[in-house]
Amino acid sequence: MNIKGIHHVSALTADAKKNYQFYTNVMGMRLVKKTVNQDSPSMYHLFYADEYGNPGTDLTFFEIPNAGHTYPGTHSISTTSLRVPNDKSLLYWKERLQRHGITSQPIKEIDGIKTLSFQDPEGQRLMFASDxxxxxVEPGKAWRKSTVPKEHGIIGLGPVHLTVAEADPTVEVLVDLLGFRKVGDYGSTQIFESGKGGLGAQVHVEERPDLNREKPGRGSVHHVAFRVQDEEELEKWRQMIQKAGFLNSGIVDRYYFKSLYFREKNHILFELATDGPGFATDEEPEHLGETLALPPFLKDKRSEIESVLEPLDTKR
Incomplete structure (x- = not known):
């Protein structure tokens, strides 16, 4: 029973086309899967990742057209970190973001790691973290066809930041239930990690009793998923989470991985997800994300689904 690290982070966008242009052209990430929200197939679900969509590198977006603004606050996944190769990469990214009209904060050191914070055009709170x-936890591999030089490319997800009014309930779930361990703190933020540790396995919990509860919209994060080895281990986690008294989804087959969802005590949505089978299940590795991929249980509804989706050209 071992949480291996962060699996993916899923956020909200109001415009799939603009989102695709920003994360592939500006951020240089690879779209490894263009599919739909399996629970609401009328909306896109886009997966950006490293070269082959390795677990621990996926930043995903649900499209909710006309989604309102996010009003930041507690009970939230407040920042998503992206790993880059080294400190020099932060200087590259600061200049690159500026060229694309994106304002960033000064480079800052957090617990010995240099970071660069910024927001995407919809207000998604992001932070580069130097490896x-x-x-x-090992990094992924930067996409070799990226618009960003490989020596500075994004190589995975870094720490996920949670903002809560009271830290203890969240800490209890992370440590006592999921097996994270505390490894540091800074200001009002505590650092926890799992598995092999490091940036790819960290959760930072910030306590902010002075803030109101977040009102989510475009630019907010829906959930964070943590890595487990396989379905057998996922079932053991389901039993443990059930025994601890948390309502949960049961095991859900997402086709590219199996999942289990539950809300921790501050109502932030956690997912546990298996490492496999992966995104090459239904597409050739060289052509990931180029066509609309549907899981088997939705394939007979393809015409209906495509009729309500605004076309999104992702062929390279």
Whole structure:
């Protein structure tokens, strides 16, 4: 029973086309799967990741057209981190973001790791984290066809930041239920990690009793998923989570991985997801994300689904 690290983070966008242009052209990430929200197939679900969509590298977006603004606050996944190779990469990214009209904060050191914070055009709160002094969960591989030089490309997800009014209930779930361990703190934020540790396995919990509860919209995060080895282990987690008294989804087959969802005590949605079978299940590795991929149980509804989706050209 071992949480291996962060699996993916899923956020909200109001415009799939603009989202695709930003995350592929500006951020240089690879779209590894263009599919739909399996629980609401009338909306896109886009997966951006490393070269082959390795677990621990996926930043995904549900499209909700006309979604309102996010009003930041507690009970939230407040920042998503993206790993880059080294400190020099932060200087590259600061200049690149500026060229594309994106304002960033000064480079800042957090617990010995240099970081660069910024927001995407919809207000998604993001932070680059340098892998230069990092040890632990291995990074992914930057996409070789990226618009960003490989030596500075995004190589995975870094720490996920949670903002809560009271930290103890969330900490209890992370430590006592999921097996995370505390490894540090800064200001009002505590650092926890799992598995091999390092940036790819960290959750930062910030306590902010002075803030109101977040009102989510475009630019907010829906959930964070943590890695488990396989379905057998996922079932053991289901039993443990059930025994601890948490309502949960049961095991859900997402086709590219199996999942289990539950809300921790501050109502942030956690997912546990298996490492496999992966995104090459229904597409050739060289052509990931180029066509609309549907899981088997939705394939007979393709015409109906495509009729309500605005076309999104992702062929490269």
């Amino acid at each position: 230069e002094n990092n040890q632990g």
